Amino acid sequence: MNARIQDRVAAPQFRLLINGQLVAGASTFDVINPATEQVIAACPRADAAQLDAAVAAAKAAFPAWSAKSLAERRRLLTALADALAARSDEFARLLTSEQGKPLAHAAGEIAGAVEMIRTFAAMDLPIKILRETASSRIVQHRTPLGVVAAITPWNFPMILLMVKVAPALLAGNTVVAKPAPTTPLTTLLFGEICAQVLPAGTVNVITDQNDLGTALTTHPDVAKVAFTGSTATGKKVLASVASTLKRLTLELGGNDAAIVLDDVDVKKVAPQIFFGAMLNTGQVCLAIKRVYVHDSQYEELCSELAKLAETAVVGDGMDPETQFGPLQNKSQYEKVKGFIDDARKRGTIIAGGTTTGDRGYFIRPTIVRDIPDDARLVREEQFGPVLPVLRYSDLDDAIARANDSDYGLGGTVWSSNPERAYDVALRIDSGTVWVNTHLDIPPDVPFAGAKQSGLGAELGQEGLEEFTQAKIVNVAR
Numbered sequence: 001m002n003a004r005i006q007d008r009v010a011a012p013q014f015r016l017l018i019n020g021q022l023v024a025g026a027s028t029f030d031v032i033n034p035a036t037e038q039v040i041a042a043c044p045r046a047d048a049a050q051l052d053a054a055v056a057a058a059k060a061a062f063p064a065w066s067a068k069s070l071a072e073r074r075r076l077l078t079a080l081a082d083a084l085a086a087r088s089d090e091f092a093r094l095l096t097s098e099q100g101k102p103l104a105h106a107a108g109e110i111a112g113a114v115e116m117i118r119t120f121a122a123m124d125l126p127i128k129i130l131r132e133t134a135s136s137r138i139v140q141h142r143t144p145l146g147v148v149a150a151i152t153p154w155n156f157p158m159i160l161l162m163v164k165v166a167p168a169l170l171a172g173n174t175v176v177a178k179p180a181p182t183t184p185l186t187t188l189l190f191g192e193i194c195a196q197v198l199p200a201g202t203v204n205v206i207t208d209q210n211d212l213g214t215a216l217t218t219h220p221d222v223a224k225v226a227f228t229g230s231t232a233t234g235k236k237v238l239a240s241v242a243s244t245l246k247r248l249t250l251e252l253g254g255n256d257a258a259i260v261l262d263d264v265d266v267k268k269v270a271p272q273i274f275f276g277a278m279l280n281t282g283q284v285c286l287a288i289k290r291v292y293v294h295d296s297q298y299e300e301l302c303s304e305l306a307k308l309a310e311t312a313v314v315g316d317g318m319d320p321e322t323q324f325g326p327l328q329n330k331s332q333y334e335k336v337k338g339f340i341d342d343a344r345k346r347g348t349i350i351a352g353g354t355t356t357g358d359r360g361y362f363i364r365p366t367i368v369r370d371i372p373d374d375a376r377l378v379r380e381e382q383f384g385p386v387l388p389v390l391r392y393s394d395l396d397d398a399i400a401r402a403n404d405s406d407y408g409l410g411g412t413v414w415s416s417n418p419e420r421a422y423d424v425a426l427r428i429d430s431g432t433v434w435v436n437t438h439l440d441i442p443p444d445v446p447f448a449g450a451k452q453s454g455l456g457a458e459l460g461q462e463g464l465e466e467f468t469q470a471k472i473v474n475v476a477r
């Protein structure tokens with residue numbers, strides 16, 4: 001563990017950010033390193049009064065922030081990106097300590113967070129002339145909404161925060177950020193940077209133990225909720241904003257299918273499918289969560305995936321050899337073990353299925369074959385390193401089975417004939433479908449879940465406009 005983080009452990013220095021001040025919480029709670037089960041920090045815990053103070057600060061900062069020119073907000077966002085980049089090693093180590101992912105992946109997430117801020121800083125909200133005639137001029141402006149609540153989960157705490165904070169700020173909104181209680185530290189550290197770079201109140205950071213979400217989403221002074229998390233919580237958030245009709249973006253769970261067409265080179269696609277399922281120990285909303293393979297290639301693909309699972313290196317993310325870290329928290333670890341127990345009864349585990357060591361929430365990459373479509377592992381979102389491989393003989397049937405889900409986040413199609421795969425992609429009911437690639441998520445391309453995987457979009461111009469009100473000015477001539 002790096003020295004700066006050890007210092008924090010010895011004398012907890014993590015602070016909430018409220019109105020430009022780094023302040024202690026009303027109480028504290030422990031943050032656990034999932035690889036060691038050791039307490040790494042006492043995290044400040046905000047109470048309802050601190051939440052109110054954070055929202056009040058954001059509300060007070062809004063008039064001045066929204067009045068700044070786009071060029072000035074862009075300049076400050078770029079300064080924020082520079083400040084984050086300058087401390088990227090410290091952020092990456094802290095991210096591995098609290099989240100568990102391999103250090104190289106944590107560094108990638110921080111680099112992605114910097115890139116996210118820079119991408120939005122370069123974007124624009126042009127005024128659009130919708131009609132220009134002799135008798136009328138109709139113009140569309142994009143105006144900021146006010147205070148944005150940015151609520152994030154524990155799998156990618158930094159990148160998912162920036163997807164919200166950067167466009168919200170560029171559009172002229174102010175922010176109250178609330179991370180997940182098991183990965184709050186990087187968001188608090190980001191608060192330190194915001195305190196240095198931004199005017200007081202522009203960004204505020206509070207942390208909770210899953211108890212302040214409703215107070216934030218129902219708060220009368222919050223104009224928009226940008227939420228990433230589970231579908232179950234997303235439904236509660238949707239209900240909670242109804243009384244104030246807040247603007248809302250929901251990025252929720254997924255159960256993405258990979259459809260492998262009968263013409264693939266199995267040895268070539270197997271590693272892509274494996275890493276697409278197991279990245280971040282399977283804790284990716286867009287991870288491959290079910291694989292449909294043609295009869296003719298079922299045996300070969302199962303055996304290739306099993307080989308990859310058997311040789312995978314699972315361990316502490318601080319070890320440079322590690323490919324897959326632990327599950328992020330005890331409750332997710334127990335949940336994934338439950339999926340494995342059920343899969344053992346309903347199907348055949350051909351690799352993994354075991355925990356490792358006597359400390360840490362480690363589960364080896366697990367491949368399950370010959371499991372029926374109604375098994376939990378096929379129907380539900382496992383959000384862990386356990387992949388069911390399902391057989392099909394008729395492509396229409398495979399597509400129907402892939403679509404037979406309440407989720408509709410992503411999906412992949414694998415084929416040596418991209419045009420054929422493209423036609424299949426068009427028939428998948430989800431917001432994003434990749435062909436012969438996976439998890440390519442350019443920040444300038446919109447990302448939106450279909451069905452119960454979300455509402456609204458993040459990223460791209462659409463993702464930026466979600467933080468604005470379209471204002472039409474209609475002038476008679």
Ligand code: NAD
Pocket residue numbers: 151152153154155156160178179180181209210211212213214217228229230231232233234236237250251252253254284285286381383409449453454
């Ligand atoms: P979660 O829903 O338990 O928590 C997400 C956030 O919501 C946390 O900050 C939590 O404290 C907060 N929260 C809890 N109760 C709340 C309430 N009543 N009101 C408002 N906020 C509340 O999700 P999680 O377990 O942290 O994350 C895993 C889930 O997130 C998975 O389902 C995954 O697929 C999903 N996810 C989706 C995307 C996407 O972009 N679609 C990305 C990453 C993760």
